[in-house]
Amino acid sequence: MTTTGSDKFCASCATPLEMRQQDGQPRPVCPACGRIVYFDPKLATATIIERNGLTLMVRRAVLTGYGLWSMPGGYVDRGEVVENAAAREVQEETGLLVKVQHLIGIFSDADNPVVVAAYSAQETGGLLAPGPECLEVGFFPPTDLPPLAFPRDAEIIARWRAIRDSTA
Ligand SMILES: [Zn+2]
Known part of the structure; x- marks a missing residue:
């Protein structure tokens, strides 16, 4: 603490x-x-953006998980609509504009203050470029992800694939 x-x-x-x-x-x-x-817990977002079956990941330039990869996301400001926070973090970290689509789930662990609201989102514009808190951005096969900062990201992606496959 x-x-x-x-x-x-x-x-x-x-x-x-x-x-x-x-x-x-x-x-x-x-x-x-x-x-x-x-x-209080801290609420964060993580957002899955797919392009041709690949998932958008960012390589972190911030201390927690520096040099490792995560889905775009970050902390929700007090008073901010959570879906807007998700879209804002995607834009800040990747340059892409997105429309948030589905809530994938709420992810929490014992003794971890951070609660993650995970969404899927659709690209609507922008240009892919790493933001100031990222070293790189890129799309990866969901079954062959780069080294993750947060193991939970793999769980979120697996949950999303299960939801999507069950409604296809
Ligand atoms: Zn006192």
Whole structure:
């Protein structure tokens, strides 16, 4: 767990917080006023864009998984429509404009704060080029993906192929 300002000091009385077992988990608690900090999950998107049976992947130029590949995606801003966040991240990372089509699923793991909303999307325009947080972009066979930053991406692609094949 990373420590930030919000979990170092009490937001009510500025007393340094202490980690205590609370409601079944260790949580920052204020020893002076009893305020408890509950951490929210973080929502991210991942988007599958297919071209001629290949899946669009980006090679990451950011610290988590640097040099490895993932589907285009990123964090949803508070107040942002999730589908719009998915399309925005695709454009920022790959240059492509897309129309978000189907929710593939919501993916979460125990002890992982990041929850991923995975979508499929259709290209509508733009020019394929890596954005500032990417080293490369490219299309890959879904059965022969490059080294993945997040093993979950393979699960998302497999889920999408199963959904698509069952409705074809
Ligand atoms: Zn307090």
